[in-house]
Amino acid sequence: MKQGALFLIAAALLAALPALDSPFVLSMALTCLMYAGLAVSWSMFSGPTGYLSLASSAFFGLGAYCTAWGLSYLPWPVVVMAGGLAATLFAFLIGLVVLRLRGAYFAVITYGLGELVKHTITHVEKTYAGTVGRVMTDTPSSNVVYWTVLIIALLAVVTYVRFGRSRYGHALRGIGMDEERAATLGVNPMRVKLLGFCLSAWFAGALGAAMAVRWTYIDPHTVFNPFIVFQTVLISMVGGPLTIGGPLVGALVFSLLSEFLRLSLPYLYMILLGVLLIVSVLYLPNGIAGHDWRGTWQKIFKRSKAADAVTEQRHE
Amino acid sequence: MNFYLFIDLVVASLVTGGIYAVVALGLNLQYGLMRIMNIAHGEFLMLGAYLTYTLVKVTGMSPLWFIPPMMVALFLLGLLLHRLIFRRLAATSPNAEVMEARSLIVGFGLMFIAQNAAQLIWGGGMSGQPYLDEAVKFGEVTVAANRLLVLAVAAAASLALVLLLKKTLLGKAVRGMLQAPLGAMLVGIDTRKLHPACFGLGLALAGLAGGLLSMVYELTPSMGEPYTISALIVITLGGLGNIPGAIAGAVLLGLVETFGTYYTSPSLKILISYSVLVLVLLLRPKGLFTK
Numbered sequence: 001m002k003q004g005a006l007f008l009i010a011a012a013l014l015a016a017l018p019a020l021d022s023p024f025v026l027s028m029a030l031t032c033l034m035y036a037g038l039a040v041s042w043s044m045f046s047g048p049t050g051y052l053s054l055a056s057s058a059f060f061g062l063g064a065y066c067t068a069w070g071l072s073y074l075p076w077p078v079v080v081m082a083g084g085l086a087a088t089l090f091a092f093l094i095g096l097v098v099l100r101l102r103g104a105y106f107a108v109i110t111y112g113l114g115e116l117v118k119h120t121i122t123h124v125e126k127t128y129a130g131t132v133g134r135v136m137t138d139t140p141s142s143n144v145v146y147w148t149v150l151i152i153a154l155l156a157v158v159t160y161v162r163f164g165r166s167r168y169g170h171a172l173r174g175i176g177m178d179e180e181r182a183a184t185l186g187v188n189p190m191r192v193k194l195l196g197f198c199l200s201a202w203f204a205g206a207l208g209a210a211m212a213v214r215w216t217y218i219d220p221h222t223v224f225n226p227f228i229v230f231q232t233v234l235i236s237m238v239g240g241p242l243t244i245g246g247p248l249v250g251a252l253v254f255s256l257l258s259e260f261l262r263l264s265l266p267y268l269y270m271i272l273l274g275v276l277l278i279v280s281v282l283y284l285p286n287g288i289a290g291h292d293w294r295g296t297w298q299k300i301f302k303r304s305k306a307a308d309a310v311t312e313q314r315h316e
Numbered sequence: 317m318n319f320y321l322f323i324d325l326v327v328a329s330l331v332t333g334g335i336y337a338v339v340a341l342g343l344n345l346q347y348g349l350m351r352i353m354n355i356a357h358g359e360f361l362m363l364g365a366y367l368t369y370t371l372v373k374v375t376g377m378s379p380l381w382f383i384p385p386m387m388v389a390l391f392l393l394g395l396l397l398h399r400l401i402f403r404r405l406a407a408t409s410p411n412a413e414v415m416e417a418r419s420l421i422v423g424f425g426l427m428f429i430a431q432n433a434a435q436l437i438w439g440g441g442m443s444g445q446p447y448l449d450e451a452v453k454f455g456e457v458t459v460a461a462n463r464l465l466v467l468a469v470a471a472a473a474s475l476a477l478v479l480l481l482k483k484t485l486l487g488k489a490v491r492g493m494l495q496a497p498l499g500a501m502l503v504g505i506d507t508r509k510l511h512p513a514c515f516g517l518g519l520a521l522a523g524l525a526g527g528l529l530s531m532v533y534e535l536t537p538s539m540g541e542p543y544t545i546s547a548l549i550v551i552t553l554g555g556l557g558n559i560p561g562a563i564a565g566a567v568l569l570g571l572v573e574t575f576g577t578y579y580t581s582p583s584l585k586i587l588i589s590y591s592v593l594v595l596v597l598l599l600r601p602k603g604l605f606t607k
Contacts, residue, residue: 052417097598104353104416108548109597115545116590123587230424237421267432274428281421282404 011154018143030146032255034211037153038228039235039247040160041203045196046233047241048164048172052107055094056232058114059087059201061224063208065121068134068218076140080148083209084202090117091201092194099193102179111226118224125220133219140213148210156203160244163199172196231258234273238280240287249289323457325574331463333570334470338525339543340550340562341477342518348494348557349514351415352402355423357547358540359430360390360519364526365535366438372530383469383527390523394516397426402515427541434537466528473524474563481559490514494557542586549593555603564605 017029038056046053063083070079098109125132139145163169171192174182183189212218231254239250261269284291339361346352364386371382401422409415451458481487489510493500501507525543533539550569554561569592576588596604 050414050417052420101597101601103413104347104351104420105597105601107417107420108353109594112545112590112593112597116587116594119584119587119590123584126583230428233421233424267436270428270432271436274425274432277425277428278401278422281418281425282401282408285408285418 007157011150014150015147018146023142026142026146028255028259030142030149030211030214031259032251033146033149033153034207035231035235035255036248036251037149037156037203037207038232039239039251040153040156040244041200041207042232043236043241043244043247044156044160044163044203045172045193045200047236048169049176049193049196051099051102051176051193052104052233053197053200054107054111054226054229054233055091055114055201056204056229057224057226058110058117059091059204060208060211060228061114061118061121061220062086062090063205063210064212064218064223066205067209067212068136071136071213072138076144076148080152080206080209083212084206087201087205087208088198090205091198095194095197099190099197111229114224114226114229118220121224122220133217135217136213136215139216142214145210145213149207152203152206152210157244157248159199159203163196168192168195231273234277234280236287238276238284238287240284240289240291242286243289246287246289250287320456324459325578326571327457327459327463327467329570329574330567331467331470331570332574333567334467334474335525335529335543336546336550336569337474337563337566338470338521338528340547340554340566341474341559342521343544343547344551344554344557344559344562345490345514346518347551349490349497350402350406350511351412351419352515353416353420353423354426354518355420355544356426356430356540357423357518357522358542358544359427360393360522360540361526361529361543362434362535362537362540363430364390364523365530365539366434366526367523368527368530369535370438379527379531383524386527387520387523391516391520394519395512397519398512398515403512406511431537431540438535438537460532462531466532469528470525473521477521478559478563486510542589545589545593549589549596552593552596552601553604555605558603558605561603561605565603568604 014029014033018026020026038060042053042056045051063080063086066083066086067079070082074082094110094113098106098113101109122132125134140148171182171187174185174187175189175192179189208223212223215222235250235254236247238246238254239248240246257272258269261272280287286292339357343354343357346354346357367386367389368379368382371377371386372379402419405418405422406415409418450461452461452464479487481491489500489505492503492505493507493510497507522540522543526540529539546569550562550565553565553568554563569589572592573585573588577585580588
């Protein structure tokens with residue numbers, strides 16, 4: 001109940017943000033919400049199952065291209081919905097086969113398929129449209145884009161919580177712990193995984209569709225940029241993929257960090273990201289939000305006392 | 317098809333395949349032995365290329381002189397990385413799948429660090445240091461001398477590794493670890509020494525490939541990425557931990573890419589490689605040469 005109230009207050013405050021009339025704040029909040037939505041949608045599937053999906057860039061890019069192709073013909077909400085559905089359809093088709101693979105193979109094939117889609121779209125656009133990129137016309141105002149992204153991100157959070165508590169969420173966690181055992185206990189792993197994968201894809205696709213109009217010109221290399229999925233995975237992993245707070249805190253920290261460092265010191269920023277990625281995998285495997293901070297605190301500051309106690313005992 | 321053109325394409329395939337073999341053998345050792353999915357493998361190729369290039373530019377000597385010490389440097393870097401990162405990762409991962417996934421993330425981290433450090437140190441694209449750039453004629457077929465050199469060194473390195481694994485006691489130990497990690501430990505093979513050494517060897521091999529490429533191609537900080545993908549395809553084609561399979565896979569991929577791009581268009585090269593990867597992972601995830 002308390003969390004629900006907190007969520008509503010945060011949502012209301014965020015929705016009122018355009019009233020500040022500051023393009024800088026709005027643009028930062030937009031980036032932050034985009035990564036929050038991507039990270040939450042990624043955690044929806046990859047958090048409980050442990051399947052490391054690198055397909056977010058592909059979902060995002062497909063959504064963006066739906067906007068590029070449909071914006072002139074269709075109303076805005078339909079375009080965004082269609083972007084999400086295109087990603088879901090793609091997730092369904094590839095999920096049927098790639099969800100049979102596990103471990104690094106799954107990660108590599110989802111990444112490979114994303115690159116395959118990128119290069120296919122580049123080739124198709126070059127051959128049939130004659131250009132690589134597309135210019136966006138009749139774009140909605142930046143406030144509308146902001147509210148759209150906000151709604152998708154909020155929806156992602158609600159879905160994450162509701163889905164996690166449903167029997168499918170429990171089944172996904174069961175698959176993550178031991179897929180064969182889950183299957184023995186009556187879970188149909190393929191169906192549940194496919195459902196989670198498609199659900200998470202919708203949000204990434206819809207975010208891509210909504211964000212596409214931010215760039216007046218898009219090409220496959222911007223919207224299928226592998227950096228999008230790296231940053232998403234990083235945010236979820238550093239924040240903690242098994243908690244809802246983790247991806248949200250992670251998104252806030254990284255958006256601020258990237259806003260201030262990426263433009264002034266782009267290479268250093270990327271090096272810092274790399275170091276953070278390695279350190280978080282090594283020392284915070286459950287993320288900032290999932291880490292046992294009290295345990296660490298006790299380890300550092302109470303170890304001396306414990307050691308003293310042991311020596312005393314020995315002397316006795 | 318014109319016979320000479322055919323020979324040209326075969327030679328080009330072999331040169332590409334030779335480089336792929338050297339890169340993939342290192343990755344295969346790392347993945348097969350330690351479940352390290354080193355997505356930054358190509359970055360060490362890039363480092364090898366830049367180091368060789370810089371040394372050649374400073375001293376004006378032949379790049380061949382600098383390849384051995386550069387490989388030693390990368391080997392030591394491999395030992396250091398293993399000690400700092402992968403040892404802890406292996407100790408804290410509950411199973412092989414978690415190890416693979418986490419090493420993949422670490423690999424992306426290393427990739428960010430290496431590419432952007434190279435960008436800071438050397439700047440963007442650089443024309444390579446063409447070495448032995450003259451053409452050699454065999455009857456009607458002309459081949460650039462440096463490509464032949466690349467092919468010869470790559471083939472020699474692959475052969476040397478195969479012999480090392482087949483003929484020496486050390487190689488026997490490594491093959492033992494590939495076949496049965498636990499069994500190898502039980503019969504007294506010291507994995508704590510051999511794992512870092514094999515990881516370092518992987519880096520040294522990637523560096524060798526980079527040093528060779530610096531004689532032929534332009535250098536960019538992201539030049540390693542396509543080779544990582546190719547190496548992944550090759551070890552998937554050849555089968556996990558299968559050394560002869562990886563060499564066959566490398567030549568096969570070289571042929572598919574060269575002939576594929578010749579018949580379609582060079583811009584489709586990446587598309588062809590990824591299609592091969594996806595197809596093999598879906599149809600024969602254990603490799604083409606398994607029974």
